[in-house]
Amino acid sequence: MKVAVLVTCINDTMFPDTGKAVFRLLRRLGVDADFPEAQTCCGQPMVNTGYLDEAVPVVRAFTDAFAGYDYIVTPSGSCAGSARHQHSLVARRAGEPRLAETGPKVYELSEFLVDVLGVTDVDAYFPHRVTYHPTCHSLRMLGVGDKPLQLLRAVRGLDLVELPAAEECCGFGGTFAVKNADTSTAMGADKARHVRDTGAEVLVAGDNSCLLHIGGLLSRERSGVRVLHLADVLASTEEDA
Amino acid sequence: MPAFPAAARAALADSQLRRNLAHATGTIRAKRAAVVAEVDEWEELRLAGAAIKDNTLRHLDEHLLTLEAALQERGATVHWARDAAQACEIVAGIAKNHHVDEVVKVKSMATQEIGLNEALAEQGITAWETDLAELIVQLGDDLPSHILVPAIHRNRAEIREVFRRRMAAAGRPAPDDLTDEPAELAGAARLHLREKFLRAKMAVSGANFAVADTGTLVVVESEGNGRMCLTLPEVLVSVVGIEKVVPTWFDLDVFLQLLPRSSTGERMNPYTSTWSGITPGDGPQEMHVVLLDNGRTRALADSVGRQALRCIRCSACLNVCPVYERTGGHAYGSVYPGPIGAILNPLLKGVGVDEQTDSLPYASSLCGACFEACPVRIDIPEVLVHLRSQVVDAHRGGAPKPEAVAMKSAAWVLSDARRLTFAERGMGAAGKALNRFGRAVLPGGRRAVRRLPWPASLWTGARDLPAPPAESFRAWWRRTGRR
Numbered sequence: 001m002k003v004a005v006l007v008t009c010i011n012d013t014m015f016p017d018t019g020k021a022v023f024r025l026l027r028r029l030g031v032d033a034d035f036p037e038a039q040t041c042c043g044q045p046m047v048n049t050g051y052l053d054e055a056v057p058v059v060r061a062f063t064d065a066f067a068g069y070d071y072i073v074t075p076s077g078s079c080a081g082s083a084r085h086q087h088s089l090v091a092r093r094a095g096e097p098r099l100a101e102t103g104p105k106v107y108e109l110s111e112f113l114v115d116v117l118g119v120t121d122v123d124a125y126f127p128h129r130v131t132y133h134p135t136c137h138s139l140r141m142l143g144v145g146d147k148p149l150q151l152l153r154a155v156r157g158l159d160l161v162e163l164p165a166a167e168e169c170c171g172f173g174g175t176f177a178v179k180n181a182d183t184s185t186a187m188g189a190d191k192a193r194h195v196r197d198t199g200a201e202v203l204v205a206g207d208n209s210c211l212l213h214i215g216g217l218l219s220r221e222r223s224g225v226r227v228l229h230l231a232d233v234l235a236s237t238e239e240d241a
Numbered sequence: 242m243p244a245f246p247a248a249a250r251a252a253l254a255d256s257q258l259r260r261n262l263a264h265a266t267g268t269i270r271a272k273r274a275a276v277v278a279e280v281d282e283w284e285e286l287r288l289a290g291a292a293i294k295d296n297t298l299r300h301l302d303e304h305l306l307t308l309e310a311a312l313q314e315r316g317a318t319v320h321w322a323r324d325a326a327q328a329c330e331i332v333a334g335i336a337k338n339h340h341v342d343e344v345v346k347v348k349s350m351a352t353q354e355i356g357l358n359e360a361l362a363e364q365g366i367t368a369w370e371t372d373l374a375e376l377i378v379q380l381g382d383d384l385p386s387h388i389l390v391p392a393i394h395r396n397r398a399e400i401r402e403v404f405r406r407r408m409a410a411a412g413r414p415a416p417d418d419l420t421d422e423p424a425e426l427a428g429a430a431r432l433h434l435r436e437k438f439l440r441a442k443m444a445v446s447g448a449n450f451a452v453a454d455t456g457t458l459v460v461v462e463s464e465g466n467g468r469m470c471l472t473l474p475e476v477l478v479s480v481v482g483i484e485k486v487v488p489t490w491f492d493l494d495v496f497l498q499l500l501p502r503s504s505t506g507e508r509m510n511p512y513t514s515t516w517s518g519i520t521p522g523d524g525p526q527e528m529h530v531v532l533l534d535n536g537r538t539r540a541l542a543d544s545v546g547r548q549a550l551r552c553i554r555c556s557a558c559l560n561v562c563p564v565y566e567r568t569g570g571h572a573y574g575s576v577y578p579g580p581i582g583a584i585l586n587p588l589l590k591g592v593g594v595d596e597q598t599d600s601l602p603y604a605s606s607l608c609g610a611c612f613e614a615c616p617v618r619i620d621i622p623e624v625l626v627h628l629r630s631q632v633v634d635a636h637r638g639g640a641p642k643p644e645a646v647a648m649k650s651a652a653w654v655l656s657d658a659r660r661l662t663f664a665e666r667g668m669g670a671a672g673k674a675l676n677r678f679g680r681a682v683l684p685g686g687r688r689a690v691r692r693l694p695w696p697a698s699l700w701t702g703a704r705d706l707p708a709p710p711a712e713s714f715r716a717w718w719r720r721t722g723r724r
């Protein structure tokens with residue numbers, strides 16, 4: 001089984017710890033995964049903003065970087081969704097059918113752990129009160145269901161509390177966050193309020209992009225709530241605590 | 242109308258509006274979820290609804306001709322209208338032939354889309370809305386803000402004020418002791434409207450469905466005002482979008498299950514009225530049907546966008562949309578607000594024509610709640626992205642906008658790992674400086690930025706931004722020699 005990790009551009013540049021956590025976790029589970037260094041981005045920022053021509057060279061770089069792997073694992077429901085559902089659009093635009101071929105091999109982290117590896121207990125330890133936000137693309141585009149929750153429930157020491165209106169969008173939405181900044185902020189403020197209502201110390205999600213937005217609001221409100229990617233929690237062990 | 246972001250800003254500042262909307266959409270969302278959960282084969286019904294509509298749209302020309310022939314056979318007059326102006330002219334012409342200066346109306350999206358009331362007013366003909374919410378909007382000189390609940394943005398205290406101030410000028414005045422009890426408000430409207438039903442010689446309606454093989458129009462409603470309009474006046478004119486046609490009565494079965502549960506959260510709607518031509522001595526003795534295009538064939542020509550013509554105007558997408566819930570319907574600048582409006586308006590009008598229409602495909606975070614709720618499975622997020630690409634393509638060639646420059650640069654960096662590595666080194670240097678001097682600290686210890694100049698201020702206006710890490714993931718990977 002040849003496995004590669006799609007770290008994603010946002011994790012690579014802004015959240016390198018999440019990328020490291022994915023490798024630590026996979027290694028602990030006996031998976032020797034690669035980081036193809038030619039990887040950059042899934043192309044979603046361009047596709048979702050309507051710049052299909054601009055997305056073509058990005059998706060081409062993606063396809064070249066990940067050719068030859070059986071599984072591509074990524075700590076992002078959004079990027080997995082984009083690769084699976086949007087690369088075909090770009091392939092059609094470019095008239096290059098091969099650009100649609102790698103997308104179906106991309107798995108969001110919780111899907112890979114539960115569906116491919118068949119594990120829900122990854123032997124993690126994280127003694128904190130945690131609430132979980134199911135990001136829209138994980139929830140609706142991929143349909144990961146309760147897989148992230150199955151994984152979190154098996155973490156030792158973790159106290160999982162339910163997030164009110166969990167399935168409602170946080171308002172990040174990629175370039176929506178700046179093109180419609182006021183609406184985005186209004187949605188995020190409600191999400192942040194629900195997070196605070198839980199009394200959790202940590203908000204966990206499967207997309208650092210959404211957490212960048214919600215965390216930015218929580219920080220501005222000086223709420224004291226920390227945001228953390230699912231991978232960072234699952235990679236934690238007793239030595240880290 | 243200003244573009245969506247500006248219109249939304251005004252709506253977001255109105256805290257009463259946001260409270261009204263959150264309450265109303267929350268209530269209807271819960272009702273819908275409960276009645277949809279009762280139906281085991283809901284997903285199959287959705288698939289059937291989508292398939293019937295798609296098949297009908299594929300042979301729309303034939304079904305429309307069948308409908309026309311069936312209607313004519315039963316004594317109705319059929320008119321074809323290419324656009325709004327033509328449709329309004331036809332309706333006004335019929336009114337003038339009968340020398341009427343007022344008509345009663347059944348709530349209809351098609352007539353609002355073409356601005357019929359305003360067009361009739363210009364010809365000296367007053368059109369009275371008889372749906373309660375439409376009456377509130379009309380009396381208040383307001384605009385509808387929801388497809389199904391046009392006055393959703395108003396609470397009952399505001400409605401009492403509208404009735405007390407404006408009813409007298411339009412007919413029977415509101416009682417002096419009117420309170421804001423819903424039953425009293427409805428009672429006042431009932432007495433006010435009854436006069437108009439009994440007086441009117443002509444009615445105007447739309448149709449929820451038009452059955453081709455029998456030449457039958459169908460209106461579903463909750464208040465009975467529709468049935469009054471459809472049965473009492475001597476002349477009935479129905480303005481019907483050409484996408485409303487279904488081939489047979491069997492097809493109606495599916496939609497009469499999908500529509501009420503999706504729209505009002507009811508198992509079935511209280512009134513279903515169907516009419517096929519003239520019956521001597523019973524009901525209207527003259528019947529006209531105006532088949533309206535107004536951009537529908539343009540939408541039909543769009544291979545991705547044509548699925549929007551499946552829409553049965555249930556408004557389930559509005560009620561689940563987090564953007565609509567906060568901005569309300571007026572921000573969309575059209576009688577079709579919310580997610581469906583964000584795709585339908587550009588499809589009907591065409592993109593690249595005006596800034597307001599071009600802003601609509603971007604009025605979404607692409608969360609996908611609308612697709613999940615849509616009873617005829619319109620993949621609204623897919624159409625939104627498709628229309629965004631049309632907007633971008635329509636503006637290629639001219640002077641590039643800052644956004645286009647940013648996207649082109651990002652694509653250039655992101656299409657080659659060496660360029661990305663170089664860009665990350667620059668960010669790392671900025672990150673190091675911020676780590677030394679940045680004032681804000683995120684929970685967990687990371688430094689953050691509180692204020693940045695435009696355009697980054699669009700982010701930092703309300704949100705802190707973590708400082709970039711000193712070392713990117715790929716730099717760490719290389720340095721530690723993981724391979």
